[in-house]
Amino acid sequence: MGDLEAFRAEVRSWLEDNCPEEMRQPLASDQDHVWGGRQWEFSSDGQRVWFERMVEKGWTAPAWPIEYGGGGMTPAEHDVFKSEMKRINARSPVSNFGFWMLGPALLKFGSEEQKREHLPAIARGEIRWCQGYSEPNAGSDLASLKTSAEIDGDYFVVNGRKIWTSYADRADKMFCLVRTDPDAKKQAGISFILLDMESQGVSTRPIQLISGESPFCETFFDDVRVPRANLVGELNQGWTIAKYLLTHERDNIGGEPPGLLKGRDLAKMALEAIGADEAGRLDDPMLRADIARLEIDAMAFRALVEHTRAKAEAGEGVGARSAMLKYYGTELNKRRYNLMMDAMGGQGLEWEGERTSGGRYAREWLRSKGNSIEGGTSEIMLGIISSAVLELPKG
Amino acid sequence: MILNEEQQMLADLAERIFADKASVDTLRAIRGGSHGNDYDQDLWQAMVESGLTGILVPEDQGGMEFGLVSAGLVAREVGRRLALTPFLSTAVLGAIAIGRGGNDDQKSRWLGPIASGELIVALALDESAKHRPERVATQATAAGDGYTVTGQKTLVLDAANAGVFIVSAMLDGTPRLFAVEIGAGTVDVEPVVSLDTRSMADVRFDAAQAELLDGDDNTLDAVLDAGRAMLAMELVGLSRAVFERTLTYLSERKQFGQRIGSFQALQHRAAHLSVEIEISEAMAFQALAAFDSGADDASQQILAAKARAAETARLASAEGVQMHGGMGMTDEFDIGFFMKRARAASELFGDANFCTERFARAKGY
Known part of the structure; x- marks a missing residue:
């Protein structure tokens, strides 16, 4: 038995012993997602037990180094771990922007002190992070952001306004792009700082979406004082980190669809909702064809994701090609939700009520429309592909 | 997936050969030729010399015994260069039909000549405008030690140059594959001029002598x-x-x-x-x-x-x-x-x- 197989056996048996049965069910609603943080309250004992055991085991951030609170797994071990989690449908014990975004940024750009201060706190689920990037006038054109951070002794004084800050009203801290040199051209005057949401002068206002939910906020900064030690990387070099994270974010896309379609077979849902003809085929030939086309495209897309991962592991940079994955993956997800709504028919029209856990079909379908907007719109992705991959002439 | 070293070398080899030999100019020349049912003989010769014609043929029959990924690297070049070549009909379909379905005698008679480029094989499956592999009207009948097949096939690639046809025909209610050697006298090949200048034909088998390929059910x-x-x-x-x-x-x-x-x-x-x-x-x-x-x-x-x-x-x-x-x-x-x-x-x-x-x-x- 190879080392990896021994590792797999160890992971499997530990998960079998420690993952509560109820944590092996698909998420029924957003409440089932453990975000962590100072204000977090578990909605069930199972959730709490699973969280505590994984934190103690050090497996909440499996691939981070052990000295920063991670699991210290090699990429190959991490793959084994993920496949074993998936095998029993285990839910993530805790996750938020600290795991997805800030952690990778600090590992690459943070000082030793910053790593020791922030990474273990993320891994233990103590601090919930949010992301402060977009502004009302800086969406697709992110580098035109205006929120200012002026240096005053050992502090930055931050003024301005961010939008689409996810769960800013419930987050403990924010990583944030601010303008530290108003005279420099666009990208050149931006810095990447960390701030506490409890600081004087920070206020948030939730934004209600077409899904009826409010995962995003506007965040206002009014003379907020942030220690200069909270600058990540060099002053005015924040765009490098932002770009790295945007690429990293795009890389993360292409896994399983989130929400109620996670681990569920669209064709099966359609068969249950619509029924089959006497030959056993979905009794809606046009929808059947659409689902088959979608499934083929999804299978092919996964093949490209796998191929890209394998190349990255072999040391070949992914770079702008991540825009390809972001573009196609999000468009695919929107198609998937459209077909889910076609399959669910009248049930999909419910907005409230227990039968649909509070209108989840309709709400998640509507939420999916944002996939091709957030993290860079599809049109921005196509622009990146045109210039950086295809090298077409500039307009 | 990522190509291994052997596959990468093969990809480079295929690219070189096709870049050197295959071009749209050849396609234009063949299109302007007399019967429009030809293939690029220089390219085929180069493929023979580099072993590509035997890419799926077992080593003991003179081939390279590679897999479909490797053959696919060649097919990708065929597509890039619009090459007119019996690679698909012979080196892939012929090699697999005979390699999997043939008995030892059949393999030794035909696989070597496929690898050496002497034999072109044509696969005759379809009988109607759209591909429906299980709708087979062609009938096989036991005759002496072997069989005869009778029926009309269409979209048969490289039929005009074929030495052996692989034919699907009904035997006891199920479609099976048979081999028909040219010279059986009862095979009528009617070339079709196709929009893509590929060698294609309608083929009629009239009680043609046939051998069952009964090696592998699949x-x-x-x-x-x-x-x-x-x-x-x-x-x-x-x-x-x-x-x-x-x-x-x-x-x-x-x-x-x-x-x-x-x-x-x-x-x-x-x-x-x-x-x-x-x-x-x-x-x-x-x-x-x-x-x-x-x-x-x-x-x-x-x-x-x-x-x-x-x-x-x-x-x-x-x-x-x-x-x-x-x-x-x-x-x-x-x-x-x-x-x-x-x-x-x-x-x-x-x-x-x-x-x-x-x-x-x-x-x-």
């Missing part, structure tokens, strides 16, 4: 899988080539005082197409690898690969013609040849609709 399935897989790779190569030409044109052609590739309306379409091509190629390689490793869902993956590659090639060639503007409509420009071949290669062994429908069926809905 031979027909393997042949269908391999055919679709190779066409998927060919279509991926074709899409890449037509897209490269289109990108060059976008970067050179000026209108309104600017290079047209600077227009966002065209940039976004080109970018979208590039993503479609990447995805179709990744799918095709994964499907071929699944076949080689004997994965349970290899057939499904191949159906997915063929469906996608056909759609991608249709888009690539349509965008190619459109973005070349009026020049794309001329016979003088090569773009139209890609569109023609995309149409034909998509149709063979089941078009995108066929493959998608079979995919759904295999998935149980």
